[in-house]
Amino acid sequence: xxxxxxxxxxDEALRILWIESIPNSNEETSSRELRLIxxxxxxxxxxxxxxxxxxxxxxxxxxxxxxxxxxxxxxATKNISSVELADESGLDxxxxxxxxxxxxxxxxxxxxxxxxxxxxxxxxxxxVEKAIWKTYEMLRKKYFIEPGPGYVFARKGRNEIREGLIxxxxxxxxxxxxxxxxxxxxxxxKDLMEENK
Amino acid sequence: xxxxxxxxxxxxxxxxxxxxxxSFYGQKFYAxxxxxxxxxxxxxWEVVYQTLDTLILKLPEYTFESQSHFDNLIFKIFINFLRxxxxxKRKKQLDIVYVDEFExxxxxxxxxxxxxxxxxxxxxxxxxxxxxxxSNEKLENPKLLFLKxxxxxxxxxxRDILLLRAQxxxxxxxxxxxxxxxxxxxxxxxxxxxxxxxxxxxxIA
Numbered sequence: 286x287x288x289x290x291x292x293x294x295x296d297e298a299l300r301i302l303w304i305e306s307i308p309n310s311n312e313e314t315s316s317r318e319l320r321l322i323x324x325x326x327x328x329x330x331x332x333x334x335x336x337x338x339x340x341x342x343x344x345x346x347x348x349x350x351x352x353x354x355x356x357x358x359x360x361a362t363k364n365i366s367s368v369e370l371a372d373e374s375g376l377d378x379x380x381x382x383x384x385x386x387x388x389x390x391x392x393x394x395x396x397x398x399x400x401x402x403x404x405x406x407x408x409x410x411x412x413v414e415k416a417i418w419k420t421y422e423m424l425r426k427k428y429f430i431e432p433g434p435g436y437v438f439a440r441k442g443r444n445e446i447r448e449g450l451i452x453x454x455x456x457x458x459x460x461x462x463x464x465x466x467x468x469x470x471x472x473x474x475k476d477l478m479e480e481n482k
Numbered sequence: 483x484x485x486x487x488x489x490x491x492x493x494x495x496x497x498x499x500x501x502x503x504x505s506f507y508g509q510k511f512y513a514x515x516x517x518x519x520x521x522x523x524x525x526x527w528e529v530v531y532q533t534l535d536t537l538i539l540k541l542p543e544y545t546f547e548s549q550s551h552f553d554n555l556i557f558k559i560f561i562n563f564l565r566x567x568x569x570x571k572r573k574k575q576l577d578i579v580y581v582d583e584f585e586x587x588x589x590x591x592x593x594x595x596x597x598x599x600x601x602x603x604x605x606x607x608x609x610x611x612x613x614x615x616x617s618n619e620k621l622e623n624p625k626l627l628f629l630k631x632x633x634x635x636x637x638x639x640x641r642d643i644l645l646l647r648a649q650x651x652x653x654x655x656x657x658x659x660x661x662x663x664x665x666x667x668x669x670x671x672x673x674x675x676x677x678x679x680x681x682x683x684x685x686i687a
Contacts, residue, residue: 294580294607295675298629299648301615304565306630312554319557321659323506328513331527336504339531343500346538347492387542419539426536427543 352420353387355413359406360385374402387420390462392470400477410478414471421467485552492538500534508534511560518650519568529567533560573616580608625682632681640674647671 307318331339350358360370367385371378376398383389384402391399403413460466483502491499508530515526536559546552572578611625633641639660646656653671657664 290575290577291579294611295679296648297580297612298607298626299644300568301612302626302629302633303645303648304561304568305615305626308558308561308565312550315554315557316550319553322514322557323510325510325513325517325655328510329516331509331512331530332523335523335527339508339527339534340497340500340504342531343503343534343538344497346535347495347500423539423542426539 346419349419350416351387351423352391352413352416353385355408355416356381356402356406357385359408363406365405370402370405373405374398376402387423390424390467391417391420392461392467396470396473396477400474400481403478404481410475414475417467417471421464424462485546485549489541489546489552492541503534503537504530507556507560515564515567519564520650521567521571525567525571529560529563532563536563569616572612578609628682628685629678632678632685635681636674636678643667643671644674644678 307315310318356370360367367381368378370376371381374381376394380389380394381402384391384394394402403410461470483506488499488502488506491502511533512526512530515521515529516523521529533556537556540555540559544555546555607625615626633644636644639662642660643656646659647653651659653667654664656662657667
């Protein structure tokens with residue numbers, strides 16, 4: 286494949302087959318393939334400026350907090366329990382727990398109830414907006430790959446996430462578990478929070 | 483630095499953990515995407531960024547039992563993004579010319595109509611065979627499934643030679659990886675492809 290637009294059809298078929306089958310391979314095969322990639326020391330280096338940009342963007346992700354972390358931290362600071370928060374905001378306890386675990390798309394929660402919850406915790410819209418986007422990204426990427434053997438879910442309840450999030454069958458959730466729907470939800474949340482200032 | 487130290491730094495929001503993550507994995511993934519999959523710099527950058535960003539977002543979900551478990555996760559994330567980008571790239575490349583060395587043994591530029599070549603050495607793959615892969619998530623083309631079966635009729639070393647060469651590893655690199663003689667490897671590779679083609683054609687016939 287010396288010229289990018291000239292392909293040997295059998296090699297192309299083999300490439301496709303390899304890249305399709307390798308994600309489902311066992312750990313031994315994956316390790317071997319990874320070792321091959323990591324052992325190559327003659328590859329081209331990324332431009333220094335692009336490297337810096339990459340690290341900085343990753344750092345933004347690391348620094349940002351998710352909605353779950355934000356709620357968790359606020360509960361700890363205010364010394365409030367999930368039960369109390371649920372009671373005062375009109376949500377059920379399981380929903381509060383799901384929000385804390387980042388296991389639910391925030392726009393599953395009626396916007397008026399989320400606004401009440403945020404009000405109780407004194408969380409501003411600007412702060413929660415960033416956190417909600419982080420949670421959205423986390424959930425969007427959650428099922429990007431199938432967890433293989435050897436992984437253990439870190440938090441209790443992680444493996445009890447509702448079927449709808451795992452199975453992308455026709456639950457109807459895809460209608461609002463997307464970027465456009467979340468943007469609309471956030472716009473509504475912003476209006477409500479400004480009205481109640 | 484092992485994965486535990488690396489994860490510890492990242493959990494403490496220490497930038498040096500990200501630099502180490504890039505240095506151990508990102509840099510190599512970038513080189514692999516550029517060298518072996520012929521991605522341009524921007525495409526390779528995006529694959530590496532998406533891989534590492536996804537890994538960071540997924541870390542709270544996992545505890546790892548060993549270095550190899552951690553490696554397995556990052557490798558699978560990388561391959562998934564590589565696959566997505568490869569598919570996207572190919573879908574946009576409408577000017578691909580399929581060149582078959584069995585039609586011209588000097589391997590010169592020669593466009594063939596594979597389905598119509600009518601020879602016993604004909605290659606059955608063409609753009610149509612790959613379009614389903616470029617456009618869909620699933621590997622459903624029966625010809626690719628024939629290829630999968632045909633590969634199983636070869637031994638592990640033969641499969642490795644074919645799959646590594648398809649990923650643009652040089653003969654020298656393949657000989658080192660598989661600890662086999664480089665001498666005659668090119669000829670061996672050519673013969674393996676010919677044999678593989680014949681197996682597929684026999685299956686299709």
